Amino acid sequence: MLDTILNGLLPVAFVIVLGWFAGRIGLLKHDDAGVLATLVIRFALPFALFEGAVKTSPDKLHNVGFALCLTLGLMGTYVIALGVGRFVFRHDLRTATMQALVCAFPDMAYFGAPILAAMFGAEGFLAVLVGNLITSILMLPLTIVLTQLGTQGQTGGEQTSIVRVFGQSIARAVINPIVWLPILGMVLSFSHVTLPGPVLNSIELIAKAAGGTSLFALGLMLYGERFMINANVLTNLGIKNFLQPGLMALGAVLFGVTGQPAHQAVITGAVPTATAAAMFALKNKTYTADATATILISTILGVVTEGLLIAYFF
Template sequence: MIVTILNGLLPVVFAIALGLQAGRAKLLSHGDAEVLATFVIRCALPLALFEGAATTPIEKVLDFRLAACLTFGLMGSYLIALAAGRLIFKHDLRTATMQALVCGYPDMAYFGAPILIAVIGPAGFLPVLIGNLVTSVIMIPLTLFLTHLPDGAEPQSDTSSAVSVVGGALASAATNPIVWVPLLGVVQSALRVSMPGPIIAAVHIVGSAAGGTSLFALGLMLYGEKFRFNANVVTNIAIKNFLQPLLMGIGVIMLSLTPMAAREAVITGAVPTATAAAMFALKTRTYTKDATATILVGTIVGVFTTAGLIAALGLLK
């Protein structure tokens, strides 16, 4: 069990620490992290997901119970955080929506994928593929819609403009490589078409760079960020790092998932908030400091909570 935990988490910690050290030594800057992140999201990760989908039997790819469980966990924590932001913290709708995104959007690409693949094997790409579709098609468009409603930070926005924004978000998701490239792999798997060896090697050489590069970029992004503790940050970590994997566990029980799918769902829920959430906050100039602090503290906490869950889930047969 110790070896399993180390296999899953030691490479993650090492790559993040290397990124932090690169920032500390002024070898690279925050701007370089954005370039690396673009490479991962636009090139490496889509190809890694494509390879996984194309080489996995379609019966395993189209696991509707796993998809339902991930949707329940991701959107459940999102809606709970949205309610907490509005009812407990008395945020306006835009700020509460950003808080919901911070609590509901796990770092599947940077933090989750390397751990899932190390702990579960090649099938670890499945929750990343499905979870990415949930966030791209449901969570992010909903976030854009809510932040453009009339009672948000911009009172002049109306519902029609919000609908227009959501339409644009869905169109953008459809043309995003991280959505349509893996779907091509799903289609290829469904058609039971095998890729020639040289093509698999070509895809693999780029796709295999996703894990290490993404974690290095995460460390570089986090360098220089300050610890910030307040009720919002503590609540966000409680929802994201603890409540979300609990919701995944509830979904596992309700849907009677297999032990393998249970591990995939719960570990996906345990990974910390995605850095993309902070980028959305920066873009809207809303909830920026609390979003960044949640990612910084949540990533540190996530190393330990994920290790504990890997140990606990190792008891499942």
């Protein structure tokens, strides 16, 4: 059991600390993380998800219960956090939306993918693949729509059609390689198409860069962030690190998901908040301090909660 936990978490913690240390001693700047993030999000991770989809049998991809389980965990957390931000903390719509994103958007690309790959092999990317589709097609467009409505409500500007804003967000998501490459991989898997060895080896070469590079970038991003605790941050940690995996477990029971897919869903739910949530907050000029503090503490706490889950499941 100890070997399983160390194999899953020690490499993750080591590379995150390595990225943080690179920023600490000045070898790299905090802003350099953006270049590494672009490499991961635009190239390495999309091809890793593509590879995972191509190598996964169609019967495992065609798991509606698993998709519904992840949808409940991700979007259920989003709705709950949005309600908490709006009615408990009395935030305006834009700020409450950012709090919802911070609580519901797991760091599947940077933190989750390496752990799932270590625990479940290539099939571990299935949760990242499906979860990425849910966040890209539902969560992020909804966030854009709500922040747009919140901005219009504050400025009294001309009302933009919700359908138009949502449609534009979906269109941007669909042409993103992190969306269409995994879908292409699923299509090839369902079509029983086997790619030639040299092609798979070429894809694997860039796909292997996803895990280590993403974790290093995460550590570099976290360098210099403030360690701050307040009611908002504590609430966010409770919702993200504990409520979301609980909803994933509930979804597994409700939709009949068992075995490794159920374990993948719960482990994905316990993944800390995605750094992209802070980027959204920064772009919208609201909730930035609470978002970055939540990400920092959630990442530290995530190492502990993931270790406990791995010990329980394995």
